[in-house]
Amino acid sequence: MPQKNVKDIEKEDVLKGPIRAGEIDFGFRKEIAASPGGEKLRHCYQCGTCTSDCPIARFSDSYRPREIIRMAQLGLKKRVLSSNTLWLCAACYTCTDRCPQDVEVASVIRILRNLAVKGKLIPxxxxxxxxxxxxxxxxxxxxxxxxxxxxxxxxxxxxxxxxxxxxxxxxxxxxxxxxxxxx
Amino acid sequence: MTEEKQNPDQKFLLFLGCAIPYRETSYEISTRKVLQGLGIELVEMPEYNCCGLPLDPVNHEMMLLLAARNLCLAEKEKLNVIALCPGCAGTLRKVNKKLKENKELREKINEQLKKTGLEFRGTIEVKHLLQMLAEDVTLEKIKAAITKPLSSFRVAEHSGCHVTRPAGEIGFDNSEDPEVFKSLIEATGSRYVEYTDKTACCGAPIAGVDDRIPLALSREKLANIKEMGGELLVTVCPFCHMMFDTNQPRIERIFNEDFKIPVLHYPQLLGLAMGFSEEELALNELRVSPSKITSKIS
Known part of the structure; x- marks a missing residue:
C-alpha cells in the first residue's frame, strides 16, 4: 500500500513480465466469484470499456482496471494482490455502470483489496x-x-x-x- | 410555507456522517436552515456511527455491519434517513437494499447484530439530500419558496459519484445523463452551465494514496467549467467540496492557473435564493471567496 509515493506506484512492474506456468493459482477466480460482487468476473471479454472510461486511468501511468481483471481471471494471485495500483481505484463505479458484460469491476477491485490485507498488517x-x-x-x-x-x-x-x-x-x-x- | 401541516414524510432522521462535522459544517448549517424553511423537520440520529464506507476496502464485512447498525437505529426511530454525504447515503442505501433482498446475507448480519441487541428488519428508506429534495419536498415547493431568483448566476454542478452510481444499486436519476441536480439548480433562477465530463469523479477517495491524480482531475473539471463560462460550482458532497474549494488555491499554484471559482454547497445556493443571509448560510467558511458572485444579489 503506497502512501503518496507516486513514483514508486507508477514505476511498479509487479503486473508486467512473462507469465510462468507455476505461478498460476487455479482456484483464484473461484475465490473471487464466491465473494459478493465478484460473481461475474468470468464474463469479462477484455473490451477495455472500464479502462477507457476510468477517470483515474487517464491520469495514471499504471492503473488499468482491465489489466487487473484479466490477471485475476488468469489466476495470477500473488502479482495482483501485491500490486500497489490496486489502491488507486476511487470507487466511482463508472466501470461497473458501463461494463457491457455486467462485471462489477469496482467490486472485484474491492474484493482483491480485502484479500490483499487478509491476515496482514492494515495499511x-x-x-x-x-x-x-x-x-x-x-x-x-x-x-x-x-x-x-x-x-x-x-x-x-x-x-x-x-x-x-x-x-x-x-x-x-x-x-x-x-x-x-x-x- | 412553514405553517403547512406536516405529514410523516416531512420528518427525517439526519445522518451527519464523519466528514461534515469534522471539516464541512457550512454544509450542515446551510442544510438545516434551508430545510427548516421548506417545512422539513430533522431529528438527530442517536448513537450513530460511521456509515462503514471507509473500511470497505479492507474489511467488507465490517462495512456491512457498521451500515446495518445505523439502519437498525433508524428503524427503532421509525423514520426514513437522509444523508448529506453521498458516500454515507450510497452506502446505507445499498446495504439497506441488499439486506432487504438477500435473506441469506440478512440472517448472517443479524446473527452478528444480535450481540449488540439489534435486528435488521428492513422497514425504512435512505436517501441523499438531492433525492429527498426532488422526491419529498418537490420542485414545485422549492420554486414557491424562492424570493430572490439568482438570475445573474452561471452555475455548474458536480454531484458526487455515489448520488447515482452504481446505478443498479442506487436507482436514482440517470447516472449517464443526470437531470435532477440541474432542475434543482434552475429552480433557484440560476442559469445552468453544462461542461465536459460533468459526471466524472473528482478523485477525492484516493487523495490519501496519491494526491497528484485527484488534483489533476479536479483541475481539469475546473478548467472545463471555466471554458464554458461557469462562475460558480455547486456540490453536494463534503469530499468533493474539499477537492474543489479547500484545494483550489493549491491547484492554482501547482498548475499555475487562475480559477477563483467559488464552490457552494447546494443548500447555500438555494438558501440565497430563499432570502437567507450569507451569515445564516455560513458562506464565510468557504475558502474561495464568493463575494464577486454574492455582490450581484440585489
Missing part, C-alpha cells in the same frame, strides 16, 4: 480510520474546539456513538485484531 491510512471508528464511532476524531464551535453556532450537539457496540462488531469480524496487529 496505515486505513488503520487510522479503523482505530478512530472503533474508539470514537466516527472516521475522524472531531476536535473539542469543533464541538464547542458547534454549540456556539447553535448546532445541536453531536450524538455520542455506542463504542461498546462497535467494539463487539469489530471483535466479531476480526477487525479489532487487524488494527491491533499493526501497532
Amino acid at each position: 496505515s491510512p486505513f488503520k487510522e480510520l479503523g482505530k478512530n471508528i472503533v474508539e470514537t464511532g466516527t472516521a475522524y476524531r472531531i476536535p473539542e474546539l469543533r464541538l464547542k464551535k458547534r454549540a456556539k453556532t447553535g448546532l445541536p450537539p453531536l450524538p455520542k456513538s455506542n463504542i461498546k457496540a462497535i467494539e463487539k462488531l469489530a471483535e466479531a469480524t476480526g477487525f479489532s485484531q487487524m488494527i491491533k496487529q499493526s501497532d
Whole structure:
C-alpha cells in the first residue's frame, strides 16, 4: 500500500513480465466469484470499456482496471494482490455502470483489496480510520474546539456513538485484531 | 410555507456522517436552515456511527455491519434517513437494499447484530439530500419558496459519484445523463452551465494514496467549467467540496492557473435564493471567496 509515493506506484512492474506456468493459482477466480460482487468476473471479454472510461486511468501511468481483471481471471494471485495500483481505484463505479458484460469491476477491485490485507498488517491510512471508528464511532476524531464551535453556532450537539457496540462488531469480524496487529 | 401541516414524510432522521462535522459544517448549517424553511423537520440520529464506507476496502464485512447498525437505529426511530454525504447515503442505501433482498446475507448480519441487541428488519428508506429534495419536498415547493431568483448566476454542478452510481444499486436519476441536480439548480433562477465530463469523479477517495491524480482531475473539471463560462460550482458532497474549494488555491499554484471559482454547497445556493443571509448560510467558511458572485444579489 503506497502512501503518496507516486513514483514508486507508477514505476511498479509487479503486473508486467512473462507469465510462468507455476505461478498460476487455479482456484483464484473461484475465490473471487464466491465473494459478493465478484460473481461475474468470468464474463469479462477484455473490451477495455472500464479502462477507457476510468477517470483515474487517464491520469495514471499504471492503473488499468482491465489489466487487473484479466490477471485475476488468469489466476495470477500473488502479482495482483501485491500490486500497489490496486489502491488507486476511487470507487466511482463508472466501470461497473458501463461494463457491457455486467462485471462489477469496482467490486472485484474491492474484493482483491480485502484479500490483499487478509491476515496482514492494515495499511496505515486505513488503520487510522479503523482505530478512530472503533474508539470514537466516527472516521475522524472531531476536535473539542469543533464541538464547542458547534454549540456556539447553535448546532445541536453531536450524538455520542455506542463504542461498546462497535467494539463487539469489530471483535466479531476480526477487525479489532487487524488494527491491533499493526501497532 | 412553514405553517403547512406536516405529514410523516416531512420528518427525517439526519445522518451527519464523519466528514461534515469534522471539516464541512457550512454544509450542515446551510442544510438545516434551508430545510427548516421548506417545512422539513430533522431529528438527530442517536448513537450513530460511521456509515462503514471507509473500511470497505479492507474489511467488507465490517462495512456491512457498521451500515446495518445505523439502519437498525433508524428503524427503532421509525423514520426514513437522509444523508448529506453521498458516500454515507450510497452506502446505507445499498446495504439497506441488499439486506432487504438477500435473506441469506440478512440472517448472517443479524446473527452478528444480535450481540449488540439489534435486528435488521428492513422497514425504512435512505436517501441523499438531492433525492429527498426532488422526491419529498418537490420542485414545485422549492420554486414557491424562492424570493430572490439568482438570475445573474452561471452555475455548474458536480454531484458526487455515489448520488447515482452504481446505478443498479442506487436507482436514482440517470447516472449517464443526470437531470435532477440541474432542475434543482434552475429552480433557484440560476442559469445552468453544462461542461465536459460533468459526471466524472473528482478523485477525492484516493487523495490519501496519491494526491497528484485527484488534483489533476479536479483541475481539469475546473478548467472545463471555466471554458464554458461557469462562475460558480455547486456540490453536494463534503469530499468533493474539499477537492474543489479547500484545494483550489493549491491547484492554482501547482498548475499555475487562475480559477477563483467559488464552490457552494447546494443548500447555500438555494438558501440565497430563499432570502437567507450569507451569515445564516455560513458562506464565510468557504475558502474561495464568493463575494464577486454574492455582490450581484440585489
